[in-house]
Amino acid sequence: MMDLLNNAVLAGFIAASVRMAIPILLAAIGGMFSEKSGVLNIGLEGMMLLGCFVGFAAAYASGSLLVGVLAAIVAGALLGLVLGVFAVTIGSNQVVVGIAINLLMVGVTGFFFRLFFGSGTSSPRITNFQPIDFGVLGQIPIIGPLLFQHDPLTYLALLIVVLAWVVMHRSTVGLAISAAGEHPEAAETLGLNVPRIRYLCLLAGGALAGLGGAFLSLSATGLFIDNMTSGRGYIALAMLILGRRYPFGILAAALLFGAADALQLRTQLLPWNIPLQFLLMLPYVLTIVVLAIAAGRTGAPAALGAPFRRHKSDGA
Amino acid sequence: MTRRNMLKAGAAAAALPLIGIPRAFAQEKLKVAFVLIGSPDDNGWNFGHEQGRKKMLEAIGADKVDTTVVTNVAEGPDSERVFRELAQQGHKLIYATSFGYGDYVHKVAKQFPDVKFEWATGNATAANVSTYNARFHEGRAVIGTIAGLMTKTNIGAYIGSFPIPEVRMGINAFAIAARKVNPEFKLKVVYVDSWFDPAKEADAARALIDQGVDVITQHTDGPAALQVAEERGIVGGFGQGADMSAFAPNAHLSAIIDNWGPHYIKSVQSVLDGTWVESSVWDGLASGEVEIGPFNKKIPADVVAKAEAVKAGIIDGSIHPFAGPLKDNTGAERVAAGDVIDDGEFWAVDWYVEGVEA
Known part of the structure; x- marks a missing residue:
């Protein structure tokens, strides 16, 4: 039992908790921008998957991981734009459009992957992002694996959380976004362009979800495979609600899920007579329990999911 | 034009498409479908089935067989729709390459008795359902x-x-x-x-x-x-x-x-020859599977x-x-x-x- 709690194991668990949280965290922060502006973004899974594929393909073609990251961000943003056309301009049902995006991206990424790389061949691979070497800092118990054993995308994700907090809670931009999501009609009367705000938030949200997907192919593995996101976009939606659409709340929720996911694998190695199925359920049960406790305090904007129509002023 | 001549002309016109039928039958390809749980590029299980399909096509010839591959089909109720659609589209041999497809394979097989189904890693056969596995x-x-x-x-x-x-x-x-x-x-x-x-x-x-x-x-x-x-x-x-x-x-x-190639070659050939029978194949190192x-x-x-x-x-x-x-x-x-x-x-x-x- 004690050897399971040694430094290597504990360090591995902490590092894994962060690593498994990052793609979910990025997508959830992206979803936060969309939802704070009043657009329900069910399409996070599809945006992640597109970012995952485009990031990989671009990195493979260019030989540069940075190009891959930028391509994933652009691809995710463009898909955010597509959601914007349907949800903001046309005023379609946002749930239906989001699900359609998710289903479409499974086919689109699979099709283009086979178009570029051939079918039934050994998957191409790239050298993925490696952890930054911080020397002795990385060896500090608990602190080392928590803060100093990660790759550049992890630090970028943590920086994005801070920037998201600044934008949403320490700037007029954040006020404008919140106004568009809470009371779009009132925002319009104050001279705010609600459709533009929503479009920009969907662009930002898509870009971050795309970056979250890129983490899976460019950082976690160095390869791409069909449906690689494995439902992480939907988990991100849950983390977004769990974190009450607040950047640091989302960070805490994502880390909690990441820790539960990492723990689920590691508790199987403990000499406890717990049925495997209970351990496999752990991250999801934990999410449901915390969501149930937090029910009614989700911080959802009042106009979330409702299409906004500009009112024509009546001429006297 | 008399009524009789009109009927003759009509009958001749109706018979025209049938003239080419024996030739068309001789040339008609066997339609074979592969239903995969994941991607053929996964470097593992699905990749193996894709390689087997390619070996089969190489051995039997694309002039005799047409293949359809459906990827990322989850082991759930939606797979039933996939199997039914493939059967309706004229596929005469359908490979279900994962254990979880079993119930749906058997359900659809009952509705299409002239279609042969083969269920990988399966544990139950029927008149038109065989199982195949590797040790x-x-x-x-x-x-x-x-x-x-x-x-x-x-x-x-x-x-x-x-x-x-x-x-x-x-x-x-x-x-x-x-x-x-x-x-x-x-x-x-x-x-x-x-x-x-x-x-x-x-x-x-x-x-x-x-x-x-x-x-x-x-x-x-x-x-x-x-x-x-x-x-x-x-x-x-x-x-x-x-x-x-x-x-x-x-x-x-x-x-x-x-190596699913040998099984797919044998199995497709048996359908072409009309010798396919319900069976349960479980080969290993000895047969090269x-x-x-x-x-x-x-x-x-x-x-x-x-x-x-x-x-x-x-x-x-x-x-x-x-x-x-x-x-x-x-x-x-x-x-x-x-x-x-x-x-x-x-x-x-x-x-x-x-x-x-x-």
Whole structure:
């Protein structure tokens, strides 16, 4: 039992908790921008998957991981734009459009992957992002694996959380976004362009979800495979609600899920007579329990999911 | 124009399309469908079936067979729709390449008695449903021998997908073979609850290596665990379903390769010949349905020789992967000396052998 709690194991668990949280965290922060502006973004899974594929393909073609990251961000943003056309301009049902995006991206990424790389061949691979070497800092118990054993995308994700907090809670931009999501009609009367705000938030949200997907192919593995996101976009939606659409709340929720996911694998190695199925359920049960406790305090904007129509002023 | 002439002309016009029928029938291709649970590019299970399809087309000829591949079909109610649509589209032979499709295959097969279905790893046949499988556990015994001889820490790892009999018996075969050559060998097992989730497979590998594991094998469909083995510099690991050495040139010790080609060739040819009958095929190393990949150059010659001897013994029948005496991991005797776990008992085994920590 004690050897399971040694430094290597504990360090591995902490590092894994962060690593498994990052793609979910990025997508959830992206979803936060969309939802704070009043657009329900069910399409996070599809945006992640597109970012995952485009990031990989671009990195493979260019030989540069940075190009891959930028391509994933652009691809995710463009898909955010597509959601914007349907949800903001046309005023379609946002749930239906989001699900359609998710289903479409499974086919689109699979099709283009086979178009570029051939079918039934050994998957191409790239050298993925490696952890930054911080020397002795990385060896500090608990602190080392928590803060100093990660790759550049992890630090970028943590920086994005801070920037998201600044934008949403320490700037007029954040006020404008919140106004568009809470009371779009009132925002319009104050001279705010609600459709533009929503479009920009969907662009930002898509870009971050795309970056979250890129983490899976460019950082976690160095390869791409069909449906690689494995439902992480939907988990991100849950983390977004769990974190009450607040950047640091989302960070805490994502880390909690990441820790539960990492723990689920590691508790199987403990000499406890717990049925495997209970351990496999752990991250999801934990999410449901915390969501149930937090029910009614989700911080959802009042106009979330409702299409906004500009009112024509009546001429006297 | 008289009424009679009009009828004659009408009959002639109606008969015109039929003139080419014998020729059209002679040229009509057999439509064959493959339903995959994942991507044919997964480097593992689905990749193996895709390679088998290609070998079949090569052997029989694209002039005789038309193939359709449907990918990423989940093991659930939606697969029923896929099977039904394929049958409605005129496919006369449909391969369902995952265990979880079974109920839906049987349901659709009843509605299309003229369509032949083949269910991979299945356990129930019908008039127009056959099952086919490979004795993967035979391959596990060969690579288990290598693991037992190569490990320095005496701790191996097995990353499983789901705790189903096929996976459990692979674990058992691997552990039995490893402990036969190294009685100190212990095998730690982690299930990732997915056939394919590279990020999770990689994390499972990291968790196991943190526990002192230095040889890893897996029953999941991707190379992620091997990539981690490579980056962490452990003794190594084994490819599953296909040769994965490209992903881990140093860590990839060998692989179990699924070779579905011979079965697909035989099966498609039997439909073309009109000799297809309900059957249950379960082949292994002897028939080439399970192959062992190239051995890494770093494996000593004596270890390769021992692995080859196990392979040869399984092929000639002198070695049985589940020959007694066998104890389970609680110390209770499960198979007496001189006995074996036979094909009938195989699917009912719900225990792990001695040395397995699961």
